[in-house]
Each structure stands twice: as C-alpha cells, then as structure tokens.
Amino acid sequence: MNYGYIRGSTGDVDKENQRKTISAIAKKRGLKINFIEDTVSSGKSFEQRQISTLIEQARKDDLILVAELSRFARDTEETLKIGRLALEKGINLEILNPSIRFDNSIATKAIITVMGLSSEMERYFIKSRTKISLQHRKELIKKNGFFRNKDGEKVYQLGAKKGKKQTLKLEPKKEIIYDYLSKGLSKVSICKLLSNEKDGKISRGALDRFLKRFPFDGQKILFK
Template sequence: MILGYIRVSTDKQDNQKQKHLILEYAHSNSLKINDFIEVEISSRKSEKLRKITELKDRLQKDDTLIVAELSRLGRNMMDVMNLIQELSDKGIKLIFIRQPELSTFNSAHNKLLLAIYSYFAESEREFISMRTKQGLAAAKASGKKLGRKPGQKVKSKYDPYLEKIKEMLLKDVSITSIHKIIEFGTYVGLRSYILNNSELNKILTQNKDKTVSLLAINYLDN
C-alpha cells in the first residue's frame, strides 16, 4: 500500500498544495496512491489527534509513506526522528518529496542529515513564534489595537466554493456529500465554514427544520 499523509496547521495553509505535490510525484514515478490521511491541526497536538496513530496502525511492512516534507510529521525533533525510526524498523519506505535525500534512513549519513533538518525546522518555528510575539508586544505598546475590526470579514480557503456549496445546500445535499464532491479541505473545516457563514448556516437550519416538520407530519398521518 502507498499512503499519502497531509497535515496543515491552520486555514492559512492549503492541504491541496500538499496533495497536488504528492500526486504529481506519484505520477512522475509511476506510483499509485491507495489512500490519503488528511488532517487540519497543529503539530502541538497528540499523535492520535494528528492521525499519526492511525498512520502507524495502517502501514505494514513493505508499504510506502509519502509526505510533502519532514515538518508535516511533527514539531519536535526527537518525536520526528523516533517516528521515522519506528516506521523504518517496521520495514516501511519513507518518501519526503521536498527532501529526497532523507528518504533513505539506513545509513549514518542520512540519520545525521535528518537530525540537522529536524533541528533547523524546530528552530525556525521557535524563531517565527518569538518574532510574532515580539511584533504583537511592540504593536500593543504603541497603542495599536490588535485583532480584526468589528464586522470585518475573514477570508477563507472555502470562499471560491461558496456558490457551489450554497447551491448544493439548497438541494439538501449533506455536508459529507458536499465535501466529497468539491474534493477540497477537510470535513471538519468545511462544516465549520458553513456553520460560521450566516447565509449557509441559515440554509442548513431551514433544511433541518423542514426535515423535522416532514417527520412530524408522517408521524401524525400514521
């Protein structure tokens, strides 16, 4: 089995870019992806929530795991190295598309490279976090109001699909089916987008009310 793993931390990142990268790599190397594990969650969360536990349970000896880059597997250097060691010991082939030199984990040279990459990835995240906090503190000290203005709309990666989602909701298509049709994002992300969009949420609520009314009529008729 060939499994693709995709993880994004926030709505600002696009899991479709990772998916496209993996599919493009598979096509170029005459590989067939059997399935994807996709999750929209911070790397700070547990292995279970990041679906790493599911990933380890599903992969067996001689299977292949394809990931866009090393950082998708975790945030902490030791966690990433331990996971890769565990999968390698299990006989699973690992492919990091953006770091092909790390795809073989059976030599001292590659293990050293992996440690260096992991260290820099972890350090970069800490630097970005520190810089962001310093920037926010400086802005607050200068009297600048933080956060979005009242009534200001926040753009979502689902906005390009707004009309299509609206059309399907009006036809009483379930969120699960809509997610399968548009083949974008995650079910949780799509559901959150619909619930937080007043127009889409209204249509969804009306559909639920209509369903309840029909059930009540059928009950009374019987």
C-alpha cells in the first residue's frame, strides 16, 4: 500500500500543494496513492497526529510519501523518532523536500547518524543556554530580590508553585481501559471504542498520558 501524508489547517492552500507534489512523484513512478490528511497543529506531539496512526496501521514494505519535512515533524529529534518507528516495522518512509528516505539502505544509516548527532548538539546548546539563563536569574534574585520575566513582570522565586495534580479525562474509564488492554486491543482501537457523543473523540495522546500515570501491568482491574 502507498500512502501520501499531508498536514495543514482546513482550507489551507499548502495542503493542495502538498497533494500535487506527492501526486506528481506517484505518477512518475506509476504508484497509486491513498492520501491521509491531518489538520492537527505541529505544536501537538507526534502521538496526537495522524502520522502516528498511519505508522501504527501501515504494514511491512508499505510506502509513505511526505511532501514537506516541516509538515511532518517538529524538529530533528521527532523526525528521527518517527523514522526509526517506520524502520522497525519495515515501512518505507520518504520525505520529498528536503530529500530524506528511511529504508534499509546504507544511505539511511548515514542520515540517521548525522541527524542523531545534530539532535545531540541541539540538546546540548539548549541545555547550556538554559543553565546560563538560570544562573543569571539566581544572581539577580540574590542581588535585587527579583528578576523580570519576558513580560517585564517581577518574579521573586524560581520554579512554579506545586498545585493539585490534575485529574485526567480518562481516569473514570480506567477499568474499561484495562479490560480492553487485557484483551489485546491496540491503542487506536481503544480510542475509537472510548470515543462517543458525550466525551467526544478520545485522542491517542490522552490515552498515552493516562497509561503513563497509571501503567497497565496485565491485570484487568488494578484499583477501584
């Protein structure tokens, strides 16, 4: 199966441009494309976007074409994460602009190595800038008793005040979720079963957040 992944807001002209780019390549290669459209903002995590569902549902040797890297992932680290998931399943993932292909070739291994190094460097620089900024703020608090944030407001202590842990939307459904998991249902299937008119659509991200706080260990019901 061959897929074309495009992302943008409803009515976005760029979505049509992405479709045309993928269609042109598909026509040149003699491929029939099934388009998957995503309207979720790039600010949302990978797990909350349609590309996550597509990677999960695609099979070995399937091909996923993406017109633009900027419409595919938020940064280098996320690009690597999605690319590795595709490789683990034997899915061929190709980004057309810039030209990046994730398959079992030596070229792909070289790309992953370079992108991995780039990602490490990004994290190092961010960590360094954060450390320097934190130290500067500590010095200002020690000297003046406060520092000013980006809005010009006075801040007298570092860090946010701890509040009551937010109740997750899916907590009332924990027994149902554990039951579904014990029966071997996939996360995508569970989200579809939990979605209804009252609660609306349950996203993969919401389910992941629930399981991160309340991990499933094989029991149908861990607690009442």
